[in-house]
Amino acid sequence: MKHLDAYRDADTCRRLAAEIRALTTRPWSIMEVCGGQTHALIRGGLEELLPESIRMIHGPGCPVCVTPIEVIDQAIAVAERPEVILCSFGDMLRVPGSQESLLAAKGRGAEVRVVYSPLDAVRMAEAEPTREVVFLAIGFETTAPANAMAVRVAKQRGLANFSMLVSQVLVPPAIDALMQDPATRVDAFLAAGHVASITGTEAYPELSRRHGVPIVVTGFEPVDLLAGIRRTVELLEQGQAICDNAYSRVVAEAGNLAAQEVLREVFEPCDRQWRGMGVIPQSGWQLTEAFADHDAQRRFPHDAPPASEAAVCRSGEVLRGLLKPTDCAAFGRECTPETPCGATMVSSEGACAAYYHAGR
């Protein structure tokens, strides 16, 4: 497909960057909410193409980074039960809990397995009927349909030994919480295109209006990111606080209706704790009553004592865009991807790890 490469074309990137420079008359701070976009911006060297007066602020949209310590502690406690196989996406394994990571628990003998897709965990429950397979279901709206389908299929197939430890989070309430924080200095948002491909763009116009910020739904290829930034700068310069879609080849205004139907069946909104940001009202999803039998929270209750971040770690400020990773005293010293002090150094979508790998 020719147009796939065209969205990675260096000349088009330079042209878009030149247009951004021509449009920009004053300094603007733009937050890309999604960690995948942070990674692509830094890895692709796109920030260097932008004029100095455009500051990209890296947001909290890394599911691995915002999963609360208590959930990691609970996952470890569940994994330590002899009958349990705990399945997780690979990049959760090194995230530090209050005492240790899942990887360390695995080293001590807990059965922790990495899966690429939540359906792999369902297949595992089928293949090992004498074991309890618990899937650590984290993610934003992008991952929610996959997690929802896994538990739905398990229920349909009568797999009583499959359950999910759910820590799903939602983007619009996080944007809202950030904008209510007086410390936040953000003029506009790039909204994550893949989140919007599921939910549609419905939530954003109201957020734009209420907080007076343009929100532009943006894709992930270099050309997509620069096109999203260009449209954002255009709206900022015109003083228009509206929502626009710069990723129309993937994002339909109404979103993915088939996915929304399954999401409504499986999940319901709930308050959620975000690592580094505290509790945000109605910012997550939990399993509905119909899936109670597959809810690991209920099946394996665990009273995790509230835990706090390693004292040196300032990932709370990094996640809210208040601190550049390189301004953290631990960055690259005691905190590296091999010995992460905080979650933002673990996932390649985390701002700290993205900076580290880019050699900043």
Add this chain to the structure above:
Amino acid sequence: MPATIGLVGGHPRVACDSHEPAMCLAIPGRIESVHEDRGLRMGRVNFGGVVKEVCLAYVPTAGIGDYAVVHVGFAIAQIDEEEARRTLATFEEIEQLDQEEPQR
């Protein structure tokens, strides 16, 4: 060797510090075949040469030859190729405007 899991910025993107792809990544691929597994719509999707089995339940109208964005083993959106071309065409207009302006 770490697994190459997709292309970002034109470079093979390699999971940074584990052998697992970062979970948050969603990448485009071409649907090569479609089948059913106990009522679940599945298919094989080609990502620049690497073929994976993917759940197609959320792209009910996408068929062989169509492109979809895939995330953790699920196609989450079909790529509208007509729209992709239209968007690219608007960038070409920028190019023409550029050429009318004196170069930096």
